[in-house]
Amino acid sequence: MAITDKTRKLLWGKSGNRCSICKTELFTNKDNETIFNLGEECHIISSKKNGPRHKSEIEDYDLYDNLILLCRNHHKEIDELTDTYTEELLRYVKKNHENWVRKTINKAINEKEEAPRFLARITSGKELLRIITDSHGYRTDYDEPINEEEVQYIGNIFQTLTDYGDISYVFEPYDRIQVGHELNDLLKDIEEKGYFLFGEENIEKRKFKDGEVLSWKVATLVLKRKDSEEIIKLDLDKM
Structure with a gap:
């Protein structure tokens, strides 16, 4: 075997x-x-x-x-x-x-002092794959589910993303294109269900007593309903 x-x-x-x-x-x-x-x-x-x-x-x-x-x-x-x-x-x-x-x-x-105040909305599978690739940890948040169906849906979304992130180190170039396409379909499904996905990647470091510094990539993923008051819409033409 x-x-x-x-x-x-x-x-x-x-x-x-x-x-x-x-x-x-x-x-x-x-x-x-x-x-x-x-x-x-x-x-x-x-x-x-x-x-x-x-x-x-x-x-x-x-x-x-x-x-x-x-x-x-x-x-x-x-x-x-x-x-x-x-x-x-x-x-x-x-x-x-x-x-x-x-x-x-x-x-x-x-121990992170403050969670990110502003997260950009993720609009493509390629962008989402970049955020979760090679992550050692995940910081997730979401709007409170109102029924068991939403509990299952939100849980499956985050489980799928962490699964892809955990095995991303074995992806060949073709695999990355294929997975990016699958994540693009996932984002479309998320929006059809009435949500937006926001996220970013961070490199977090810890220094030990012996002077060694270890780094970890942490992916932040936040799922919000489209009508959430926490979502800030910017008109770039007026900026």
């Missing part, structure tokens, strides 16, 4: 695009043109008979529970130093890292 896209999305999303041991950023864009992938989806228990920490009774070695996200250096290290990196230790490292990612991002979002 092979690692599925759903499993990859879960692994990379929960790991925050960071090595579970050294916290190195795995997808980088150092020169603003070339994207480098330093990450490897590593098996805690190898499927190979003579592989690291092998167990023969496992039916599927490519499930999320048997994978840990690492940089190339630490992938090599855990597979060579098997006496040190036992199955139990790697499961602890993985769980501890994912908890660190979740708590750090949540804290960065919650």
Whole structure:
């Protein structure tokens, strides 16, 4: 069997695009043109008979529970130093890292001094895809639903957008065009249902005691009814 896209999305999303041991950023864009992938989806228990920490009774070695996200250096290290990196230790490292990612991002979002006062309305699928691509966290808001149907609709909208954002790192150029088109249709449906979608992307940073600065991209998405009093309409011809 092979690692599925759903499993990859879960692994990379929960790991925050960071090595579970050294916290190195795995997808980088150092020169603003070339994207480098330093990450490897590593098996805690190898499927190979003579592989690291092998167990023969496992039916599927490519499930999320048997994978840990690492940089190339630490992938090599855990597979060579098997006496040190036992199955139990790697499961602890993985769980501890994912908890660190979740708590750090949540804290960065919650400690933001002031939410954006003005958000631009999103009018194209291409623009929406740009906002959610490679996001590590999402700040969402919406008008209070008036019935269960609206609860389901609003929930599905935000779930769809976060799902696309979480797997955006695997998109090839054709995929981006296709997804942008699908998001364009989604925006049309949102407006037909009586809503507007607003949003923006922010890079939020946190400096640690050792001087290291980590950055996360956070996508802000706000769904408002068209008749909401919070929507400000500007006449650009009079400005």
